[in-house]
Amino acid sequence: MSSTQQALGFGRPMPVSQSRRPPWRFRVQGSDSTWAIAFVIPYVAVFAAFVIYPVVYGLWMGSDPVLYGVLFSDPLYLTTAINTLLFVAIGVNVKMFLAFLLSGYFMSRSWWIRSLLAIYLIPWALPALVVFTSIHFMLVTQWGLLDSLWRAVTGQDGPLFLTHEWIAMGANIVSYIWKWMPFWTLIFLAARMAIPQDIYEAAEIDGATGYRRMVYVTFPLLANVYLICTLLSTVWTLGDFPTVYFVSSGAPARLTDVLATYGFREAFDFGYPRQGVAAMLSALPILIPLVILLMRRVRASGVQL
Amino acid sequence: MSATTAGRRAGSSLHSVLYYRLHHYAVEAISIVFGLILAVWSITPIYNMWMIALESHDGVFSGSIWPEHPTLQSFVVVVTQDFWYLENFWHQFGNSFYVGLTVMFLTLLIGSLASFTVGRLRLRNGWMLTNAALMTYVIPASFLAIPFYRIMQIYGLSNNLWSVIAALTTFATPYAIFIFSQYGKSIPMELDESARIDGANPLQIYVRIYLPLMAPALVAVGTYALLLAWNEYLYNFLLLSTPESMTVAVALAQFLNSDESPWNFMMATAIIYALPPIILYYGFRRYMAAGLTMGGVKG
Numbered sequence: 001m002s003s004t005q006q007a008l009g010f011g012r013p014m015p016v017s018q019s020r021r022p023p024w025r026f027r028v029q030g031s032d033s034t035w036a037i038a039f040v041i042p043y044v045a046v047f048a049a050f051v052i053y054p055v056v057y058g059l060w061m062g063s064d065p066v067l068y069g070v071l072f073s074d075p076l077y078l079t080t081a082i083n084t085l086l087f088v089a090i091g092v093n094v095k096m097f098l099a100f101l102l103s104g105y106f107m108s109r110s111w112w113i114r115s116l117l118a119i120y121l122i123p124w125a126l127p128a129l130v131v132f133t134s135i136h137f138m139l140v141t142q143w144g145l146l147d148s149l150w151r152a153v154t155g156q157d158g159p160l161f162l163t164h165e166w167i168a169m170g171a172n173i174v175s176y177i178w179k180w181m182p183f184w185t186l187i188f189l190a191a192r193m194a195i196p197q198d199i200y201e202a203a204e205i206d207g208a209t210g211y212r213r214m215v216y217v218t219f220p221l222l223a224n225v226y227l228i229c230t231l232l233s234t235v236w237t238l239g240d241f242p243t244v245y246f247v248s249s250g251a252p253a254r255l256t257d258v259l260a261t262y263g264f265r266e267a268f269d270f271g272y273p274r275q276g277v278a279a280m281l282s283a284l285p286i287l288i289p290l291v292i293l294l295m296r297r298v299r300a301s302g303v304q305l
Numbered sequence: 306m307s308a309t310t311a312g313r314r315a316g317s318s319l320h321s322v323l324y325y326r327l328h329h330y331a332v333e334a335i336s337i338v339f340g341l342i343l344a345v346w347s348i349t350p351i352y353n354m355w356m357i358a359l360e361s362h363d364g365v366f367s368g369s370i371w372p373e374h375p376t377l378q379s380f381v382v383v384v385t386q387d388f389w390y391l392e393n394f395w396h397q398f399g400n401s402f403y404v405g406l407t408v409m410f411l412t413l414l415i416g417s418l419a420s421f422t423v424g425r426l427r428l429r430n431g432w433m434l435t436n437a438a439l440m441t442y443v444i445p446a447s448f449l450a451i452p453f454y455r456i457m458q459i460y461g462l463s464n465n466l467w468s469v470i471a472a473l474t475t476f477a478t479p480y481a482i483f484i485f486s487q488y489g490k491s492i493p494m495e496l497d498e499s500a501r502i503d504g505a506n507p508l509q510i511y512v513r514i515y516l517p518l519m520a521p522a523l524v525a526v527g528t529y530a531l532l533l534a535w536n537e538y539l540y541n542f543l544l545l546s547t548p549e550s551m552t553v554a555v556a557l558a559q560f561l562n563s564d565e566s567p568w569n570f571m572m573a574t575a576i577i578y579a580l581p582p583i584i585l586y587y588g589f590r591r592y593m594a595a596g597l598t599m600g601g602v603k604g
Contacts (some may be wrong), residue, residue, distance in 0.1 A: 036426040040434060043419040043478065049460075050362035050453075051441050058452035072566040105339070116340050118590075125586035129554055130575040132351040133561070137357060137568060143368045144354045152370055168548050178346070196565035232443065239445020241539050246561075260447040267451045267542070271528070280448045291443050 018228065058277050067278035076254055077279065080262040084283075087173060087244070087258050088237045095177045096184060096230050100222070103188035104214065124182040132246035135175045135303075139168075139247070165255045169247040172256060176243045184229060191225045224297075231294040236285055259283055347550075358572040379573035388570055390559050394546045401535060401578075402550040404469055407533035409527050411474045416481025416526065417519065421511050424489045425497055435486065437477035446476050447539055454543050468544040469552070473537055475529040488522035489515070521592060528589045532582050553578045 071077050106117050123131060138145045141163040150158030162168045195218070204218045219226075241260040244250065250257045250265070258263070259279060267276030345379040381387075386394045412512060419438075423431035462468035493516070500510050516523070538554045545551050557578060560571040 027481055029378070032426055032507060033429075036422045036428045038423040039338065039418040039426070039507070039511075042415045043434065043438075043482075045476065046415060046471075046475055047441070050456075050471055051437075051449075053319045054452040054456050056448045057456055058449065061452060061455075067450050082311065089493070102343075104334075109417065111341060116344060119344055120588075121586075121590075122583070123347055125532075125582055126351070126579050127538070127554065127582065129536075129538045130354070131350050133557075134357075134515060134572070136355050137572075138350065145356065145370060146350070148368045148370045151368065156505070178350070182347075235443050236445055239447040241447040243448075249561075260445070262541075263451065265339075267454075273451050277451050279449070283448070287445075291440070294443060295436075295439060 033299060042188060059273050060279040062281040064274065067274055068282070070275065071282065076257070079255055080259060080279070081259045081282075083169060083256060084258040085240065087176070087221050087240070088234055091173045091176045092233050092237050094173075095181050096226065096233065099178070099181050099184035100188050100219075100226065102181070103192055104184045104218070104256065106185065106189055107192055121186065123184045124186075128242040131179060132175060132242055135171070135178075136249070139171055143303060160194070162248055162251045165252060166252055168256045169188060171259075172244050172247050175247045176237070176240065180233075181241070183248065184233065188222065188225070191222050196223055198229050228294065228297050231290060231297065235287065235290050235294065238287060239280075256259050306371045309366070313461055317510055337405045354572045354576055357568050360569050361566050362569055379569040379579070382570055384574045388567070390556065391570065392564075394553075396549065396576075397551050397553050397556045398580065400466060400550065401554070402581075404466055404473070404552055405534040406539075407470050408473045408477060411470065412477040413523055415474065416478050417485055417516065417523070418481075418511070419478075419488040420482045420485035424486050424508070425494075426507060427514065435482070438482045441475070442483070444481035450539055450543055453540070461537055463544065464546050464550050464597040466545070466550060466552075469537075469541055470478070471536075472540045472544065473530075473534045477533050479531060483524045484522050484526050487520065488519060488573065489604055492518045498548050505579050524589060528585060529594060532585060535582055564570060 096107075102120075106113060106120075133188065141147070142157060142160065146161070147158035150156070150164040159167060159169055183291040196227060198222070199217060200213065201260070208216050239260050241259065244256060244261045245259045245264070248256045250261060254262075259282070263279040266279060356370075356372050359372040359377070359567055361376055361378065367574075380433050383391055383394060386392055419434060422428045423434055428434070455470040457463050457471075460468070462471070496514050496518075497510050502516055505513070536554075536557065541552050541554045542558060545555055548556070553574075557571065557574050560566040560568070560574075
């Protein structure tokens with residue numbers, strides 16, 4: 001039983017008999033399937049018109065090999081690819097690990113840690129456009145909040161964050177972690193709450209306390225959830241658009257673009273939609289194995305996302 | 306921690322009681338300091354929004370860390386639509402609500418019908434539908450943006466709110482299907498079967514039994530869909546272009562087109578735009594947190 005079912009006030013999972021078929025089901029089978037077809041038509045229609053068609057259309061747009069020749073000879077594309085890899089590898093892993101640790105912190109029952117949780121979740125509830133623009137203003141000039149703080153403390157002018165490639169990329173990654181860490185903390189918090197208390201009691205008798213409790217009890221129990229969440233987050237982050245688009249907007253000189261923003265600019269700022277599609281399709285060799293791994297993991301463990 | 310158990314074992318020894326207390330206070334102090342750091346970390350960009358919004362136009366980027374002459378003038382400008390980027394603000398606000406509520410309604414309807422069919426009517430090959438939904442769920446939405454833009458032109462929906470509604474419903478429905486299938490498993494099949502004996506057809510079972518019992522999951526997914534639609538930017542921007550058809554997100558980002566924009570107006574707009582999701586989030590926090598984590602924790 002998941003803790004969320006408890007949280008929703010829903011009791012034990014009923015032992016649903018999957019195989020038993022009551023005799024009258026055979027009689028209504030014919031009309032049943034008519035209803036069934038009528039009920040799935042809306043989703044099938046949406047899926048065909050707005051998933052299959054765009055996917056096929058996109059594959060067709062990016063099917064010309066010449067596009068990839070142009071793409072790979074663009075030095076900016078190489079920078080973009082490296083940026084994307086760094087963004088995903090550092091952003092996702094640091095975020096997940098910190099979220100895992102923080103979920104332990106938020107397990108505490110004291111009232112003020114609970115109210116802190118409400119504050120901590122605000123970044124996740126706010127629109128990405130709004131918070132990332134605010135962060136952009138903190139960094140973009142010498143008069144932003146961070147530079148003003150720097151000046152108040154040290155008496156000297158602070159760095160110009162968005163004029164240096166690596167600082168700007170770091171700002172993107174930190175902003176990304178800031179925005180999405182609360183969501184995954186919440187997921188891990190729910191997962192931790194689902195661990196029965198007796199396991200911890202038994203572990204304590206066996207001498208597993210303190211950090212040993214985390215390393216030998218909590219983490220092995222959550223390893224599967226952790227892996228699936230990390231895979232899912234990796235897939236989503238590969239296509240992350242708003243973070244880089246608003247925080248650094250590619251500055252300086254498009255050196256901090258990631259795939260999503262690069263493709264977007266090629267398509268809509270410079271008017272080469274096919275080039276943009278090709279840029280995004282170039283992520284497929286990474287995306288497809290990840291998706292297959294993720295779907296296998298989900299099937300094998302029976303976890304439903 | 307091991308020290309505390311050791312302390313407890315020693316029991317009556319005054320020294321170890323003292324040690325235990327000191328240890329307890331030290332842990333509490335570290336925890337409070339850490340909590341404060343976390344609060345500052347979470348709040349800073351939001352504080353920055355307020356600071357800029359409360360500044361007068363000349364005061365923005367004056368290099369201070371709090372507004373020196375705080376004024377609500379920017380908010381007045383936004384509410385009275387007294388700036389040329391904001392001429393249609395309330396109309397655009399209405400557009401955002403229209404898109405959000407329609408996406409919510411369609412997501413709930415399509416998602417619950419589909420998961421009812423797969424889970425309760427046991428549609429043959431229903432697994433294909435579940436797999437299709439899972440695939441849609443894991444594909445990054447931004448990768449479909451360019452073909453989507455073209456396809457909406459083919460459908461004749463460019464610069465139409467329904468193009469955004471279609472796109473966002475497509476991306477919200479898979480999540481709905483997962484939550485509903487997961488939650489539906491806890492509703493006993495016997496209810497459906499006894500209703501069948503009483504002569505109910507599947508539509509009646511869906512309306513009278515399935516939907517009422519799914520209420521908590523419907524609230525969770527409804528909140529999710531509404532927030533997704535309200536907060537989304539990329540598809541709104543691509544598919545809507547005239548001031549009359551824009552949603553607030555697109556209107557807000559217009560400020561970024563020029564370097565000379567009044568940032569205080571922009572941040573005041575941003576704060577007003579962020580109010581509905583914050584209210585929704587605090588109002589439905591319990592349901593939403595439950596919905597977002599539903600299932601994912603069973604591993």
